Amino acid sequence: MDFLRPATWEEALAAKAEHPSAVPIAGGTDVMVEINFDHRRPEYLLDLTRIGDLQTWDTVPGGDAVRLGASVPYTRIMENLRGELPGLALAAHTVASPQIRNRGGVGGNLGTASPAGDAHPALLAAGAEVEAESVRGTRLIPIDDFYTGVKRNALAPDELIRAVRVQKADGPQQFSKVGTRNAMVIAVCAFGLALHPETRTVRTGIGSAAPTPIRARTAEEFLNAALEGGGFWDNGKIITPSVAKRFAELSAAACNPIDDVRGTADYRRHAVGVMARRTLMWTWEAYRATGRDAHRKGEVA
Amino acid sequence: MRVRFTVNGRPQEADDVWEGESLLYVLRERLGLPGSKNACEQGECGSCTVRLDGVPVCSCLVAAGQAEGREVVTVEGLGEGGELAPVQQAFIDAGAVQCGFCTPGLLVAADDMLQRNPNPTDEDIREALSGNLCRCTGYEKIMDAVRLAAARQSEGV
Ligand SMILES: Cc1cc2nc3c(=O)[nH]c(=O)nc-3n(C[C@H](O)[C@H](O)[C@H](O)COP(=O)(O)OP(=O)(O)OC[C@H]3O[C@@H](n4cnc5c(N)ncnc54)[C@H](O)[C@@H]3O)c2cc1C
Numbered sequence: 001m002d003f004l005r006p007a008t009w010e011e012a013l014a015a016k017a018e019h020p021s022a023v024p025i026a027g028g029t030d031v032m033v034e035i036n037f038d039h040r041r042p043e044y045l046l047d048l049t050r051i052g053d054l055q056t057w058d059t060v061p062g063g064d065a066v067r068l069g070a071s072v073p074y075t076r077i078m079e080n081l082r083g084e085l086p087g088l089a090l091a092a093h094t095v096a097s098p099q100i101r102n103r104g105g106v107g108g109n110l111g112t113a114s115p116a117g118d119a120h121p122a123l124l125a126a127g128a129e130v131e132a133e134s135v136r137g138t139r140l141i142p143i144d145d146f147y148t149g150v151k152r153n154a155l156a157p158d159e160l161i162r163a164v165r166v167q168k169a170d171g172p173q174q175f176s177k178v179g180t181r182n183a184m185v186i187a188v189c190a191f192g193l194a195l196h197p198e199t200r201t202v203r204t205g206i207g208s209a210a211p212t213p214i215r216a217r218t219a220e221e222f223l224n225a226a227l228e229g230g231g232f233w234d235n236g237k238i239i240t241p242s243v244a245k246r247f248a249e250l251s252a253a254a255c256n257p258i259d260d261v262r263g264t265a266d267y268r269r270h271a272v273g274v275m276a277r278r279t280l281m282w283t284w285e286a287y288r289a290t291g292r293d294a295h296r297k298g299e300v301a
Numbered sequence: 302m303r304v305r306f307t308v309n310g311r312p313q314e315a316d317d318v319w320e321g322e323s324l325l326y327v328l329r330e331r332l333g334l335p336g337s338k339n340a341c342e343q344g345e346c347g348s349c350t351v352r353l354d355g356v357p358v359c360s361c362l363v364a365a366g367q368a369e370g371r372e373v374v375t376v377e378g379l380g381e382g383g384e385l386a387p388v389q390q391a392f393i394d395a396g397a398v399q400c401g402f403c404t405p406g407l408l409v410a411a412d413d414m415l416q417r418n419p420n421p422t423d424e425d426i427r428e429a430l431s432g433n434l435c436r437c438t439g440y441e442k443i444m445d446a447v448r449l450a451a452a453r454q455s456e457g458v
């Protein structure tokens with residue numbers, strides 16, 4: 001095994017181009033478990049922790065997205081990005097423990113692309129693009145196209161994740177996760193929901209209930225039509241129970257879960273429905289309380 | 302490969318380190334610092350907690366090469382000049398140690414929290430220690446110990 005220690009991003013890209021089989025290591029909270037348990041013996045480890053650029057974030061030109069460096073640890077996201085990325089900050093707070101959150105980040109979560117990764121539902125709901133780079137150039141992969149199979153993603157062998165560009169919240173967002181305790185729990189299933197008052201849409205993300213993280217598209221389409229048809233975005237009325245119920249049913253129906261040690265498929269479908277209804281109610285209440293006025297002012301200005 | 306970093310304020314060097322080796326292994330097996338414990342090697346138990354550049358991490362999940370040039374503080378570095386750190390004394394006084402296997406990791410995590418947050422609520426303590434498992438005490442004495450350390454620390458000021 002070789003330990004590659006690029007000092008700059010350019011060196012990292014060059015190393016990955018030269019050794020496409022090299023395994024990047026950021027926080028190591030997935031990679032080191034595999035090495036410690038002999039599940040993986042990579043020829044090359046490519047350490048990304050010397051590259052300062054990956055640890056910072058800024059705003060994408062134009063201003064409507066945060067460009068989050070691949071290795072910004074969850075702790076920093078929770079502490080510093082709660083306002084702009086509330087769904088991701090909530091998800092970050094549910095990851096493992098302080099020790100793990102001090103090391104692990106979204107780049108590693110995307111690299112592993114586990115259906116149980118907590119960043120995924122939040123990214124799907126907020127809207128995001130993965131900034132993948134190689135010596136050949138940069139491309140932006142829409143988050144909806146990023147997850148290609150169980151623990152598979154759309155990265156080419158010579159590519160690294162430079163950042164993920166996450167839409168700044170334009171309305172309330174929520175994240176909900178089912179597990180046996182609060183800390184140190186891999187999701188039995190998880191649900192992210194974001195209201196987007198500017199486009200009058202709702203987006204969702206489901207974790208651990210299908211081979212990949214997914215959106216509940218039919219549920220979104222139904223809800224978008226129901227909210228538009230009923231004038232809800234303007235009148236800010238309480239969402240009718242029948243609408244919330246149908247949204248929950250369609251969210252559950254979007255799942256394609258399995259039975260495993262953490263839960264049965266039936267339980268997962270049920271829990272996703274419950275979380276869909278709850279996150280809708282929580283975000284809608286927040287929108288009624290504050291978001292609607294703010295948005296109206298935004299429209300006038 | 303050779304790895305050089307600072308441990309508890311002293312420059313250290315380890316040779317013939319395997320590239321996939323963890324920082325925990327280097328500390329225990331190569332540098333003779335067995336305070337950090339090895340229980341799970343998968344980040345679940347926190348008994349290997351050290352500070353890496355000031356931040357508590359599971360040393361079992363840090364590749365040795367990632368520690369190159371960094372500063373590590375282990376449980377051996379908490380006290381000064383042969384004296385126990387206040388949090389260590391509080392663990393003894395509160396009876397928070399039974400078999401002691403979880404203690405080093407808990408001490409590093411608790412010490413870090415008390416530096417950042419001198420007046421923690423019970424909620425803060427539980428959150429800060431949520432990555433550290435103890436199979437013996439049932440945690441109540443550990444809570445007592447951290448409350449005691451916090452109280453002594455604020456009296457001292
Ligand atoms: C005890 C424990 C509990 C956990 N609990 C949770 C949990 O509750 N929720 C959750 O979502 N996850 C959990 N995890 C998994 C892990 O912490 C997360 O997936 C984390 O986001 C990984 O980030 P990392 O930086 O540590 O990744 P690493 O382990 O460094 O890397 C993970 C993968 O991503 C690749 N990679 C890393 N950076 C890049 C990059 N810039 N470009 C391309 N590929 C890259 C690596 O090659 C590797 O394949 C847990 C892990 C442990 C050990």
Ligand code: FES
Nearest residue numbers: 342344347349361
């Ligand atoms: S030995 Fe590192 S967390 Fe258990």
Ligand code: FES
Nearest residue numbers: 400403435436437
């Ligand atoms: S005292 Fe035995 S594990 Fe905590």
